[in-house]
Amino acid sequence: MKGILFGTATIAALAFGLQPVAAQQSIKIGFVSTFSGSQAAIGEDMRRSVDLAVEHLGGKIAGKKIEIVYEDDQFKPDVGKARSEKLVQQDKVNFVAGYIWSNVLLASLKTVTDEGDTILISANAGPSQIAGELCNKNFFSTSWQNDQTPMAMGEYLNTKGVKSLYVVGPNYAAGKDMLAGVKRTYKGTIAGEDYTKWPDQLDFSAELTKIAAAKPGGIFIFYPGAHGVQFVKQWVQAGLNKTVPLYQVFSIDAITLPQQGELALGTLGAQEWVNDLPNEQNKKYVADFKKKYKVYPSYYGAQSYDAIMLIASAAEALKGDLSDKAKVRAEMKKANFKSLRGDFKFGNNNFPIENFYIQETVKDAEGMMTVKTIATAVKAGQDPYHDKCAMK
Amino acid sequence: MDYLLIQTLNGVQLGLLMFLLAAGLTLTFGIMDLVNLAHGSLYMMGAYLAWTFIGWTDSFVLGVLLSLPATFLLGVVVEAVVMRRLYARDHLDQVLATFGLILFFNELVRAVWGPAGKSIAVPAFLGHTVEILPGVPYPAYRFALIVAGGVVAILLAWLVTRTRMGMVIRAGASNRRMIAALGVNIELLFSLVFGLGAVFAGLAGVMAAPIASVKIGMGDDILILAFVIIVIGGIGSIKGAFVAAMMVGQIDIFGRTYLPDLLKTFLSPAAASGAAPALSQMMVYIVMAGVLVWRPTGLFGQRS
Numbered sequence: 001m002k003g004i005l006f007g008t009a010t011i012a013a014l015a016f017g018l019q020p021v022a023a024q025q026s027i028k029i030g031f032v033s034t035f036s037g038s039q040a041a042i043g044e045d046m047r048r049s050v051d052l053a054v055e056h057l058g059g060k061i062a063g064k065k066i067e068i069v070y071e072d073d074q075f076k077p078d079v080g081k082a083r084s085e086k087l088v089q090q091d092k093v094n095f096v097a098g099y100i101w102s103n104v105l106l107a108s109l110k111t112v113t114d115e116g117d118t119i120l121i122s123a124n125a126g127p128s129q130i131a132g133e134l135c136n137k138n139f140f141s142t143s144w145q146n147d148q149t150p151m152a153m154g155e156y157l158n159t160k161g162v163k164s165l166y167v168v169g170p171n172y173a174a175g176k177d178m179l180a181g182v183k184r185t186y187k188g189t190i191a192g193e194d195y196t197k198w199p200d201q202l203d204f205s206a207e208l209t210k211i212a213a214a215k216p217g218g219i220f221i222f223y224p225g226a227h228g229v230q231f232v233k234q235w236v237q238a239g240l241n242k243t244v245p246l247y248q249v250f251s252i253d254a255i256t257l258p259q260q261g262e263l264a265l266g267t268l269g270a271q272e273w274v275n276d277l278p279n280e281q282n283k284k285y286v287a288d289f290k291k292k293y294k295v296y297p298s299y300y301g302a303q304s305y306d307a308i309m310l311i312a313s314a315a316e317a318l319k320g321d322l323s324d325k326a327k328v329r330a331e332m333k334k335a336n337f338k339s340l341r342g343d344f345k346f347g348n349n350n351f352p353i354e355n356f357y358i359q360e361t362v363k364d365a366e367g368m369m370t371v372k373t374i375a376t377a378v379k380a381g382q383d384p385y386h387d388k389c390a391m392k
Numbered sequence: 393m394d395y396l397l398i399q400t401l402n403g404v405q406l407g408l409l410m411f412l413l414a415a416g417l418t419l420t421f422g423i424m425d426l427v428n429l430a431h432g433s434l435y436m437m438g439a440y441l442a443w444t445f446i447g448w449t450d451s452f453v454l455g456v457l458l459s460l461p462a463t464f465l466l467g468v469v470v471e472a473v474v475m476r477r478l479y480a481r482d483h484l485d486q487v488l489a490t491f492g493l494i495l496f497f498n499e500l501v502r503a504v505w506g507p508a509g510k511s512i513a514v515p516a517f518l519g520h521t522v523e524i525l526p527g528v529p530y531p532a533y534r535f536a537l538i539v540a541g542g543v544v545a546i547l548l549a550w551l552v553t554r555t556r557m558g559m560v561i562r563a564g565a566s567n568r569r570m571i572a573a574l575g576v577n578i579e580l581l582f583s584l585v586f587g588l589g590a591v592f593a594g595l596a597g598v599m600a601a602p603i604a605s606v607k608i609g610m611g612d613d614i615l616i617l618a619f620v621i622i623v624i625g626g627i628g629s630i631k632g633a634f635v636a637a638m639m640v641g642q643i644d645i646f647g648r649t650y651l652p653d654l655l656k657t658f659l660s661p662a663a664a665s666g667a668a669p670a671l672s673q674m675m676v677y678i679v680m681a682g683v684l685v686w687r688p689t690g691l692f693g694q695r696s
Contacts, residue, residue: 035507036498036502036608036609037608037609037612038509038608038610040502040507040508040608041507041508041509044507044508171670193652194648194652195665195666195668195669196648196669197669197672197673199613200613200614200616202603202604202605202613203406203603203604205402205405205406205534205645206402206645206648206649207648209395209398209399209649210649213395226509226605226607229509229511229605230603230604233514233602233603233605234531234603237514237519237521237531237533237534237602237603238521238531239520239521239529255508258508258511259510259511259605260511261511261513
């Protein structure tokens with residue numbers, strides 16, 4: 001019995017060992033996002049954009065077929081980590097991309113970048129830890145560091161002369177970064193600050209009552225996806241939309257607007273990418289996306305599209321030979337691709353240095369809810385943690 | 393004072409919503425001895441069905457009214473197809489099977505309604521705020537929730553304490569074998585109780601929908617709290633579920649309202665804002681642990 005087992009194991013080892021890595025015929029990209037549960041709409045938007053990127057590339061990079069393996073993190077850090085491990089250990093992907101949630105990314109990071117020695121591209125989450133002390137040569141971001149977008153909002157609120165601000169967000173890694181971000185740049189008074197249970201708190205009546213009592217000059221929120229829908233609805237139901245303006249990051253976008261509808265009209269938000277940015281690649285992306293899926297893409301999608309294009313640029317430059325990781329990293333770092341947001345370059349911690357815009361919620365010519373750029377809040381902004389990163 | 397009143401009302405409103413969900417759960421657990429994790433799925437289905445009916449009829453009230461018999465029917469079908477096979481099994485099997493039902497319903501909703509959430513607008517006549525006291529505005533919809541939830545709670549109390557069916561239900565909760573021996577049609581009773589639980593869960597889903605959004609898995613988050621409520625109240629007791637739901641509603645709201653400020657009096661603001669959400673999240677469970685130490689069968693529990 002022992003002999004048979006041993007024999008089987010040897011054959012299996014041989015079979016796996018014989019697979020020649022260098023002669024790999026495809027470029028395999030693992031993509032981790034949320035495809036089930038309440039936040040599945042975000043994952044769907046990312047998947048659509050990845051599919052569109054592959055289509056725009058003609059299905060091939062450097063003559064090799066692109067293979068995308070989608071994995072569902074179910075909105076849970078432990079599941080995300082297990083799925084990431086599967087991609088690296090079992091599927092042996094060349095890159096892992098995706099990650100909406102900071103807590104999922106933090107749980108999965110080491111599994112991919114250290115134990116798996118695989119390059120990870122975050123297409124959304126940007127926890128402060130990874131920009132600072134946890135920064136990693138195998139990590140790249142096509143989004144932002146969490147603090148940056150709210151910092152841009154804070155800058156804008158200063159120029160707008162908003163005297164006091166009540167800040168509310170969920171009690172998890174990204175929520176803390178986001179509120180820290182707005183407080184970093186905003187110069188007025190903080191009238192109040194609340195952290196709510198994440199992800200199960202959907203009723204904000206207690207917080208809205210506190211806000212109404214505090215009478216601030218504005219509310220700042222960070223509630224991605226389904227939670228943003230809830231907050232905006234309850235803000236209107238409480239009648240606060242008539243007295244306290246809402247300023248937001250990641251809470252009113254192409255994912256949430258179909259449900260928020262006209263309730264969100266006129267609200268302002270900050271973002272590094274907006275669907276009306278006037279560069280050629282963005283026009284093509286937005287037009288093709290709308291043609292194919294009949295809805296607007298969101299920044300989640302745009303960042304995912306960029307992640308695939310970034311990978312393509314590095315793999316093209318190396319003629320599809322991804323065997324030398326150091327060379328791949330060097331090519332990635334050049335960011336030699338046409339980002340949908342226009343100018344794009346990496347800082348020392350592999351987070352982008354980029355502009356941030358202020359967007360207003362409007363109705364387009366066909367009556368569809370969307371956002372449009374109204375101002376540039378920050379030019380070539382870099383995250384505040386980059387000097388804590390050991391990479392130079 | 394106004395502030396306190398509004399926060400209390402917020403707690404009452406949350407409590408009533410939780411009561412509707414917990415009522416069905418405590419009945420099925422207490423009478424049928426069935427652990428039904430899929431109770432949250434009925435909550436979700438109620439909301440999705442209402443969304444569809446509101447689309448058809450173009451009326452919020454009609455849509456909600458239509459969704460009630462629909463969720464009842466759904467409950468009866470689920471009971472006949474799945475639950476009936478589980479009564480004789482132990483709780484672990486029931487947990488596994490009903491967990492499977494959660495996955496089934498989530499995928500069903502994805503297939504029928506798509507992955508993106510749906511939105512039910514607050515009906516126009518409730519879209520404003522009402523003055524509960526002169527100069528104290530309160531969202532009209534939440535006020536309507538309190539009224540509707542209160543009416544349903546009274547109806548349920550009447551049903552359970554004053555009608556023959558309620559008598560049988562109460563008898564079933566205290567001694568199931570005995571009522572079977574007395575010739576009560578247990579199969580029919582179970583069908584009815586499960587259907588009734590489904591209606592209340594569905595109604596809670598519909599009522600929560602305009603505040604929250606209608607989305608896949610919307611019942612899963614809230615289900616844990618519903619279980620906490622029936623454990624605090626005593627399994628099988630409607631009165632217990634009501635009292636516990638009211639307690640949980642107030643604890644939740646006041647934890648969120650006052651804990652951060654309370655902690656700031658003796659902690660640094662940074663530490664307080666870190667600890668307060670965690671602590672207010674734990675409050676409900678701390679209370680549950682306290683109640684269980686004091687009364688192991690819950691506040692109004694009958695079984696030992």
